[in-house]
């Protein structure tokens with residue numbers, strides 16, 4: 001089973017404008033139009049069996065509404081192959097009960113995004129969410145490192161991730177983008193051995209510009225295959241989850257990039273689906 005642990009879709013009515021806005025901010029190329037329909041077409045073309053959608057609440061008032069949509073998406077998951085995490089915003093007053101509602105609805109975890117939510121990951125408002133998620137056995141996936149669309153924000157750099165991990169009780173934490181986008185050396189130095197999971201999204205090989213001339217070729221570089229494989233071994237292949245960040249990468253191409261890495265067949269199987277199956281479907 002191939003599982004993409006990191007994808008984004010938007011409601012039909014706003015997909016085009018949401019993808020456009022993000023593309024404008026990040027200067028990167030979208031590979032779908034942001035709808036579930038095109039994600040499903042991409043999965044068929046790539047041979048991806050299940051995709052996990054990670055919704056981000058950029059304002060507290062969106063939380064319940066977005067989680068209602070996540071619950072509906074999961075209800076159809078068996079037939080569509082598209083599943084969803086819930087969301088949480090650090091300023092949402094009803095966080096305590098809402099996390100319990102998410103868990104009761106059978107959602108396996110939540111997504112948080114410090115740069116878009118403009119709060120440091122080690123802020124008490126996130127720590128209480130991490131603590132509560134741990135109690136409820138909800139996974140937490142967070143954006144980690146810098147953000148391509150908000151390059152000046154440092155809300156989720158590895159030192160803040162580590163400080164938060166040390167401050168809270170046990171919680172299963174997934175750090176997107178190999179532990180810290182464009183902070184990969186610090187991520188390796190500070191976060192290896194902490195038991196965190198990493199997703200592989202938007203990290204391997206050069207990124208794809210949207211053609212507006214903003215980036216020089218050098219500025220598109222991310223992790224090369226050898227460094228990437230080194231990080232897999234450092235964190236353990238049983239703690240790495242294949243993710244693409246679709247629409248911001250092409251699922252088929254990302255799959256081929258992972259398959260071409262200098263790793264064993266078993267390591268690749270763990271990364272491409274087995275680890276995710278254990279976390280999401282067991």
Ligand SMILES: [Zn+2]
Nearest residue numbers: 006007008245
């Ligand atoms: Zn993402």
